Every structure is written in C-alpha cells, then in structure tokens.
Amino acid sequence: MGRQVRTRYAPSPTGYVHIGNLRTALYEYLIARSMNGKFILRIEDTDQERLVEGAVDVIYNTLKVCGLKHDEGPDIGGPYAPYIQSQRKDTYLPFAKELIEKGHAYYCFCSKDRIDKMRIEAESRGETYMYDRHCLGLSKDEIEEKLAQNQPWVIRQKMPREGSTTFEDMVYGSITIENNMLEDQILIKSDGLPTYNFANVIDDHLMEITHVVRGSEYLTSTPKYNLLYDAFGWEKPVYVHLPLIVKPDGSKISKRKGDASFEDLVAMGFLVEAIINYIALLGWSPEGTQEVFSLEELEKAFDIRRISKSPSSFDMEKLRWFNAEYIRAMPPEKFHSLAMPYLEKSITNKSIDLAKISKLLQKRTEVLTEIPSKVGFFNSLEDYDLNIYIHKKMKTTLEISLESLKAALPVLEELEPWNEESIHSSLLSLVESMGIKNGQMLWPVRTALSGWQVTPGGAIEIADILGKEESLRRIRIGIERLGRALS
Numbered sequence: 301m302g303r304q305v306r307t308r309y310a311p312s313p314t315g316y317v318h319i320g321n322l323r324t325a326l327y328e329y330l331i332a333r334s335m336n337g338k339f340i341l342r343i344e345d346t347d348q349e350r351l352v353e354g355a356v357d358v359i360y361n362t363l364k365v366c367g368l369k370h371d372e373g374p375d376i377g378g379p380y381a382p383y384i385q386s387q388r389k390d391t392y393l394p395f396a397k398e399l400i401e402k403g404h405a406y407y408c409f410c411s412k413d414r415i416d417k418m419r420i421e422a423e424s425r426g427e428t429y430m431y432d433r434h435c436l437g438l439s440k441d442e443i444e445e446k447l448a449q450n451q452p453w454v455i456r457q458k459m460p461r462e463g464s465t466t467f468e469d470m471v472y473g474s475i476t477i478e479n480n481m482l483e484d485q486i487l488i489k490s491d492g493l494p495t496y497n498f499a500n501v502i503d504d505h506l507m508e509i510t511h512v513v514r515g516s517e518y519l520t521s522t523p524k525y526n527l528l529y530d531a532f533g534w535e536k537p538v539y540v541h542l543p544l545i546v547k548p549d550g551s552k553i554s555k556r557k558g559d560a561s562f563e564d565l566v567a568m569g570f571l572v573e574a575i576i577n578y579i580a581l582l583g584w585s586p587e588g589t590q591e592v593f594s595l596e597e598l599e600k601a602f603d604i605r606r607i608s609k610s611p612s613s614f615d616m617e618k619l620r621w622f623n624a625e626y627i628r629a630m631p632p633e634k635f636h637s638l639a640m641p642y643l644e645k646s647i648t649n650k651s652i653d654l655a656k657i658s659k660l661l662q663k664r665t666e667v668l669t670e671i672p673s674k675v676g677f678f679n680s681l682e683d684y685d686l687n688i689y690i691h692k693k694m695k696t697t698l699e700i701s702l703e704s705l706k707a708a709l710p711v712l713e714e715l716e717p718w719n720e721e722s723i724h725s726s727l728l729s730l731v732e733s734m735g736i737k738n739g740q741m742l743w744p745v746r747t748a749l750s751g752w753q754v755t756p757g758g759a760i761e762i763a764d765i766l767g768k769e770e771s772l773r774r775i776r777i778g779i780e781r782l783g784r785a786l787s
Contacts (some may be wrong), residue, residue: 301507303510304336304338304510305331305332305335305336305337305338305510305511306326306332306337306338306340306507306508306509306510306511307328307329307332307337307340307509307510307511307512307513308329308339308340308341308342308504308507308512309324309325309328309329309337309340309341309342309363309368309370309511310341310342310343310344310500310503311325311337311343311344311349311359311787312343312344312345312347312496313343313345313351313355313356313358313359314350314351314352314355315352315354316355316358316555316561316562316564317353317358317359317362317561317562317563318554318555318559318561318562318751319545319553319559319560319561319562319579319582319614320515320542320544320545321425321555322362322366322562322575322579323542323545323579323580323583324513324515324542325362325363325366325368325516325608326366326368326576326579326580327540327542327584327602328511328513328514329368329370330580330598330599330602331388331513331540331602331604331741332511333599333602334599334600334601334602334603335371336498337510337511338371338372339357339368339369339370339371340370340371340372340378340380340383340507340509341363341370341372341373341374341375341383341721342374342384342385342503343356343359343374343375343384343385344385344496344499344500345384345385345386345597346385346386346389346493346494346496346499347496348386348491348493348666350579352475356374358563359534360375362562362563365566365572365734366572366575366576366595366629367572367576367595373632376604380506380507380508385494385499386493388499388503389492389493389494391502391506392447392487392488392493392494392498392502393488393492395498395502395532396397396455396487396488396494396498397455398532399455399457399487399528399531399532400455401698402531403458404457404458404527404531405454405455405456405457405458405487406436406438406455406456406458406530407435407438407443407446407447407453407454407456408431408434408435408437408445408453408454408455408456408484408486409451409452409453410431410434410435411452414434415431418431418432426465430483430484431456431483431484432486434649435456436458436484439641443686446659452490453464453490454485454486454487454488454489454490454732455486455487455488456484456487457484457485457486457487457498457524457527457528458484459482459483459484459485459524459527460479460482460527461479461480462479462480463479464476464477464478464479465479465482465523465526465527466538467523467526467536468539469519469522469539469540469541470538470539470540470541470604470605470607471516471540471541471542471543471604471608471609471751472516472519472541472608472609475519475522477522477523478521479522479523480615480683481526481651482523482527485497485498485524486498488577496670497521497524497525498528500525501525501528501529504537505529505532505534509537510537510538511537511538511540512537512538512539512540513540513541513542514540514541514542514774515521515541515544516542516543516544516609517544519540519541522539522541523662531638538603540607542583543607543608543609543610543612544611544612545583545611545612545613545614546611546612546613546614546615547559547613547614548613548615550611550613553614557663559596562575565619568667568669569623569667569668569669569670569671570623570667570668571623571626571627571638571668573594573595573625573626574622574625574626575619575621576595577591577592577593577594577598577622577626578600578618578619579621580593581672582612582614583607583608583612584602584606584607584608585606585608586601586606587601587603587606591622592625592626592629596751603763616641620666621666623666623667624665624666627661627662627665627666628663630662632658632659632662635658635661635662636655636658636659637723638668639654639657639658639662639665639668639671640654640658642668642669642672642761643657643658643671643675645672646671646672646675646676646679647675647678647679648679649678649679651767652678652765652766652767653765656761656764656765657675657678657756657765659660660756660757660761661674661675661756662767664756672757674755675756677749677750677752677755678762678765678766681750681751681774681777682751683751684751684752685749686698686781686782686785688747688751688752688753689701689743689744691739691743691783693739694737694739694740694742694743694744695737695739695740696739696740696744698782698785698786699786700736700740701743701744701747701778701782702744702746702779702782702783702786704734704736704741704747705744705745705775705778705779705782706779707730707734707741708730708741708745708775709772709775709779711727711730712726712727712763712768712771712772712775713772715768718764718767718768719764720760720761720764723760723763723764725761727741727742727745727759727760738785741759742758742759742760743759744778745763745775746758746759746762747778748774748775748777748778748779749762749766749774749775750762751769
C-alpha cells in the first residue's frame with residue numbers, strides 16, 4: 301500500500317470525552333506516529349439534536365493536554381478543509397444522487413408514522429425491525445412527481461439481498477455478515493444532512509484516510525461501509541476495531557451510569573500522563589514487561605498487531621498504581637507545584653513550610669485529591685484517642701509513652717537550632733541513655749505531635765515542620781492527658 305498512512309479522530313461534540321473515545325483517539329494518534337503518517341481531527345456534528353454548547357472546545361482541550369497533536373483539523377486547517385461535517389453539508393447529496401443513478405440507492409417517501417407503526421409491529425412479534433423497501437419499486441415518473449410536490453424524502457442505500465459480505469479486520473481477522481441482515485440504511489436524512497454512516501465514508505475517502513480505528517460495536521456496520529466503497533469503486537481503508545472497555549464486573553462503561561469521563565479522572569486527582577499510559581494498555585500489550593511508558597515511548601513501541609480482541613477491564617486500582625508510579629518518579633519541584641493548590645486549601649497556618657510537607661507526601665500519595673486527608677493535623681491538634689499511644693510492634697504502653705514524653709520535653713526545650721538533624725540526634729542520644737528502643741520514644745512523640753494513627757513522616761520530620769513552639773505545646777498536652785488517664 302503505497303499511500304501515506306492517515307488516521308482520523310472524528311468525535312461528536314457531546315460535552316465530554318469518555319474513556320473509550322479517548323483510547324480511540326490515542327490509538328489513531330499512535331498508529332499515525334508509529335508509521336510516519338498524519339493524524340487528522342474531524343468534528344462529526346451532523347446529529348444536530350445531540351450538540352452541546354462548548355463541546356468542541358472540550359475536544360480541542362483534551363487532545364492538547366494529552367499531547368495528541370493533530371496535523372490537520374478545524375482549528376489549524378489543512379488540504380481537505382473544512383474539517384467540520386456540518387460545514388461540508390453540500391458535499392454529500394451529489395454522492396447520494398450518484399448512487400441512485402448507479403442503482404445502489406433510492407428515494408424513500410415513507411412518513412415517520414408509517415415507519416414507527418412498522419417498528420412497533422415488528423417488536424410486538426419479537427422481531428428486529430427492517431425497512432420493507434416500500435419505495436424501492438417507485439417508477440421514475442412517480443419519483444419526479446413526489447419531488448415536484450415537495451414531499452419529504454430520505455435517500456436509502458440499496459443492500460444486496462443474497463450472499464454475504466466479508467472483510468478483513470486488523471484485530472478480529474476475517475468477518476463475514478449475511479447480506480440479508482443489512483437494512484437499507486438511510487444515507488441522507490429528511491433535513492438534507494447525511495447520516496453518520498454515510499458522511500464518514502465520504503469524508504474518509506475525500507480526506508484519503510487509510511486506517512479507520514473504532515470500537516468493536518461497529519464491526520457489523522462495516523459491510524455497509526464497504527458496499528459503499530465498492531459502489532463508488534474506491535479503495536477501502538484498513539479497519540482496526542478495538543475491544544470493548546468494561547468494568548471489573550464485566551459491565552459496559554457508561555457516562556450515564558456515572559462512570560468517569562477523562563475530565564472526571566483529572567478532577568479526581570489523576571495525572572494526564574498516567575491516564576494516557578493506562579489507557580494505552582487497555583487492549584494493547586507491548587513486547588517485554590515494561591508497563592510505564594511516556595507518550596514518546598508509546599509512539600515508538602506501538603504496533604497494531606499487538607491489539608487484543610478480548611474486552612479490557614478498566615480498573616481504578618490499577619490506574620491508582622500507575623498514578624503513584626508517576627508521582628514518585630517526578631522531580632520534587634513538579635510534585636510540589638501540583639500539590640500546592642491542595643496544601644494551600646488545607647493548611648491555614650502561614651508559618652508552615654509547605655515544600656517540606658510536599659517532600660513527605662510525594663512517596664505516600666497515589667492521587668492528588670487525597671492530599672487534604674493526609675495533612676489536617678499540621679493545622680491543629682484535634683482531640684484524639686489515647687489508645688493510639690499503645691503500639692505492639694513499637695513496644696509502647698501508656699506508661700512508657702508518658703515516661704518518654706516527660707524525658708523528651710526538657711531536652712527539646714533546650715534544643716537550638718531546631719531542625720531535622722538536631723531533633724534526630726538529641727532524641728536518639730536520649731533513647732540510648734534511657735536504654736529503650738527507638739520506637740518507644742519516637743512513637744509517643746509522633747502521636748503527641750499529630751494525634752493521628754497514620755501520618756506522612758515520623759516524629760522528627762513532623763516536629764521540624766511544626767516548629768519548636770508548636771511541637772512543645774503539643775507534647776505538653778500529651779503529657780497532661782496521659783498523666784490524667786493514668787492517675
């Protein structure tokens with residue numbers, strides 16, 4: 301195939317980008333990049349009832365933040381402009397009329413009432429409704445007369461009734477559909493606009509698209525598209541149908557059922573790079589065992605032949621794992637800038653060095669939105685359960701904790717300068733002189749400072765961040781409360 305590879309992402313502007321849709325865009329981008337081709341953006345807005353204000357911007361923005369740079373599209377132009385279907389609406393009717401001349405399509409004047417009645421009757425018999433070709437037999441004169449009377453019409457594709465249509469798919473192999481299963485689909489609607497099924501074939505041909513990538517739910521429609529290519533005598537594209545993305549329980553992902561869209565995942569604190577990396581592996585497996593890929597690495601490694609045909613499970617836990625890997629691997633300054641909005645909201649004490657908290661959090665954060673739940677104790681010491689002082693592994697009891705805090709207080713009161721190193725060496729030499737285990741000192745101090753069972757960082761880091769005055773205040777509260785409980 302001597303043609304340059306050209307793929308296209310052709311979303312309908314419905315207001316959000318769901319995960320399956322984003323994966324399609326990603327694979328089309330990767331096919332184009334891995335084969336030195338072009339990646340085209342086309343907006344399919346012929347279904348005017350579903351349009352949502354601002355939805356086209358959502359599409360541009362998503363591609364941009366994901367790094368999927370298109371080579372041609374409505375915003376940047378290109379040799380096949382316009383790239384918005386509603387702006388191409390005069391393109392399609394001449395092709396539909398050409399099909400009528402060739403005997404592959406016909407005018408249909410059936411009213412909506414007639415069609416609805418037939419559909420209801422078919423369903424009541426438990427059958428799938430198919431148009432009964434009522435208008436196929438109209439003579440040329442009858443058609444001319446109805447057109448002259450301005451009767452509403454659609455144009456339907458005339459499907460073969462015998463035999464079968466077979467096509468090759470890069471993922472699913474050879475697929476055969478019996479032709480009598482194919483309905484005479486509408487090509488041009490009564491508003492003069494093309495249906496999705498017709499417009500995308502015409503546009504793909506005119507824009508010289510070589511690879512059509514879409515969900516496996518379109519497998520059974522592909523013969524209809526191929527019959528159109530054959531009717532015009534055009535070269536067919538390479539088909540790449542992608543497996544379904546399902547939830548771990550096997551049910552289909554759907555925005556209506558409250559499953560997350562791309563924007564939702566970003567709002568939930570997932571990093572764009574981690575989302576893209578994870579989505580790339582939903583249905584495609586690289587050679588070797590590498591799991592973490594940058595977009596550039598994916599561009600080099602991607603190979604259509606390694607796309608799987610079995611459904612892929614979208615697992616939030618696995619996405620969290622990827623996200624944590626990305627957070628751990630990033631430079632501390634980058635993590636700090638991502639953590640800042642969450643820290644500034646959660647910590648009102650202006651004397652606290654937020655960069656130090658970021659340093660503690662980076663290794664312990666899976667998604668950014670969990671940051672506030674990890675740092676509240678830096679703001680204020682809430683009332684806490686004294687049983688937190690008791691820790692089997694650290695070998696602490698309430699009595700040991702009280703003793704350790706009482707011993708630590710005068711040492712820390714004298715301490716200058718106040719930093720991690722000085723706090724560390726003073727507490728550990730105290731541990732040595734008392735002949736106790738490290739944990740028997742550090743666990744009670746950490747508990748007194750935070751009042752929490754689980755904290756990012758231990759006693760020494762927390763004391764350093766809280767500062768001398770606040771640390772001593774909290775240790776005194778601990779001593780007083782333990783003393784009361786034990787007396």
